[in-house]
């Protein structure tokens with residue numbers, strides 16, 4: 001990690017020098033920048049009234065990026081947090097400013113820099129501005145820079161107490177060239193990061209209705225499109241009857257997205273696998289209501305294609321047969337587990353299942369684009385605005401220079417808004433109505449059925465227990481749609497068990513899939529941590545002690561520290577719980593289990609199963625290790641929310657396929673937990689190792705709830721649930 | 735053409751009476767603080783007040799609220815000074831924020847009716863969906879707003 005940071009720093013210094021401290025290139029970003037904001041460097045602008053603007057490339061999807069990145073600047077700059085303003089570094093602006101944020105076109109770090117990658121860059125930006133402000137004050141007061149300090153938006157001469165507000169110094173500071181960039185503070189010198197509670201910069205617009213989400217964008221002369229893609233993914237539009245709707249109120253036209261239509265040749269490459277356009281029809285009208293109600297009655301015929309006649313039961317049958325047969329790709333092998341199993345002994349085996357899942361973002365898919373012969377301008381809720389810019393150029397042939405993409409607030413993302421299949425469809429529709437801005441909206445049902453789903457999977461786990469009850473051998477076979485072996489191949493258990501093997505067998509379907517909060521991890525932890533509990537039970541051991549014995553054989557002590565913190569704070573082994581109530585535990589690491597490279601997180605849950613079989617999670621105690629924490633309240637919020645999403649995934653979520661079509665469409669058949677289902681969630685910080693790592697917070701909380709709840713339900717009822725979601729199972733008792 | 739009273743003002747709007755209030759507010763009147771989440775009265779993102787009662791605007795025909803006092807998030811207060819908004823800010827409730835207009839409107843209607851709601855009242859009344867999972871903070875913010883509301 002040290003290497004990565006140093007590289008970032010070198011890049012930073014070079015690119016900053018290339019831009020030369022000013023706005024030489026004359027391209028102004030969109031957003032809230034005003035003439036009063038004086039640019040000190042590409043990251044930081046200061047106005048005479050003391051407003052400090054921080055430019056960020058990351059888009060706000062709910063995880064607090066537009067708050068955390070400015071905090072990194074403020075750690076160095078000593079600014080007044082109440083005077084922070086956030087500006088969007090838009091991809092077209094960045095491209096015309098020597099890719100100062102992205103490094104280059106096609107680099108993923110423009111929008112998706114992980115915290116540790118952004119940290120030094122944004123700290124450096126703040127430190128650099130601080131030194132320029134100090135240099136300006138030193139010149140004005142004729143004192144040495146070393147005698148100056150900064151605090152709360154002012155430069156202060158320590159000896160005399162003389163002060164100057166940043167706003168007074170900004171114009172001068174913008175002209176100052178430093179001989180060398182200052183060093184940034186080490187984590188043990190932080191006074192703001194990791195300590196302060198900094199209110200989110202985006203909260204105001206989110207409580208008064210003024211925050212603009214993609215769906216809220218308004219453009220003069222705008223039309224609305226209601227979209228329908230082939231209900232069987234991969235199918236093709238055969239025909240439709242415009243005459244049936246042409247006289248309905250407000251209807252403008254019907255346009256078709258035809259994947260086989262010739263598109264301009266280009267060398268441009270997207271940041272991720274390029275999403276292909278999907279066969280679709282869209283009704284264009286003067287309001288969404290007019291467009292949608294016309295689409296609902298538009299006669300449309302489809303060729304269903306290869307996915308026709310498929311269904312979920314068959315997907316699972318095929319995958320179960322595959323894990324029973326074996327013989328797939330061996331992803332990891334230690335010792336000879338098959339020989340140990342063949343020899344006989346105390347064999348434990350179990351097969352687990354997880355269905356396809358939809359992201360169910362609160363804001364349905366949408367985007368607004370104005371396409372002309374030579375320009376594209378668009379607004380969209382996205383996690384990857386540079387990728388959208390590339391896709392718009394690829395879909396239209398408009399030169400990249402003339403493609404302007406504005407990222408709106410995203411009403412949830414969780415991986416759904418990365419690949420840009422939505423952006424491509426928006427442009428593909430809008431280019432058929434050139435010269436008019438078109439807002440393309442997927443209804444909730446269409447959003448659900450045209451997802452990029454979390455793939456279904458089936459895992460068969462087998463273990464032979466030795467005399468001490470610990471596994472001598474373990475075999476994991478996983479099948480399903482593009483089955484991920486993430487987390488399974490490098491679990492600490494692999495090092496603690498002498499004979500270990502992971503094998504994967506793809507049994508793909510016609511459905512399109514994509515990253516869903518913690519891909520692979522989000523479900524593989526359910527398989528693994530349920531099974532480890534089953535092993536502890538078979539060995540007659542306490543599941544917490546059982547894991548302790550295994551983690552004792554693993555080189556990264558963080559696992560034991562996190563486990564012990566959760567066990568202590570959640571009061572593992574609590575006595576006298578009422579019948580139907582029990583505790584359960586699970587632990588995992590995202591995005592892998594490499595020492596010093598992953599976020600480790602544990603849940604100790606208490607669950608009550610009522611006599612009618614309903615499952616209520618009463619409490620969740622969370623312990624974790626991300627090395628360091630940038631914003632304690634921010635990480636707490638991420639863990640609270642991710643736990644709720646994890647609980648919902650466990651209890652409720654399932655997409656099924658009938659005749660190739662996704663059955664579920666809305667929250668009536670894809671249910672969500674509500675406030676009444678919400679447990680008391682406590683986030684405990686005692687598992688932190690404080691080591692060199694600074695790892696992610698958004699994905700980690702998603703996985704532990706499922707196995708922790710499964711383990712608790714087993715202890716409460718004696719029933720072992722191996723197939724998600726829980727609501728499919730009868731857990732009633734008397 | 736119908737006339738709607740929204741946030742204390744009358745507007746003549748060119749929609750048929752069966753048009754949902756949600757889309758009338760958003761597309762015809764440009765008030766986009768009220769959100770579309772499901773369109774079938776499941777999620778509450780579209781919650782507004784009609785004569786002080788929380789209503790899901792996606793299933794409320796515009797024609798059915800002619801003559802009623804409609805309040806949207808834009809009209810809850812002029813400057814985010816409503817106790818519910820202040821509590822939301824103080825506890826940093828929103829994540830993506832998309833559900834929060836509806837949550838705040840549902841809560842404001844609850845507090846108007848029941849200034850000191852119990853947890854059971856909250857469970858029964860606040861049935862909106864938040865995919866980001868901010869429920870724990872919402873509950874805390876409801877209690878905080880109740881505490882800070884002068885009765």
Ligand code: FES
Pocket residue numbers: 769770771772773774775776777778779780781790791792793
């Ligand atoms: S949009 Fe009205 S309840 Fe969901």
Ligand code: FES
Pocket residue numbers: 062362411412828829830831832833834863864865866867868
């Ligand atoms: S804050 Fe994102 S849906 Fe509630």
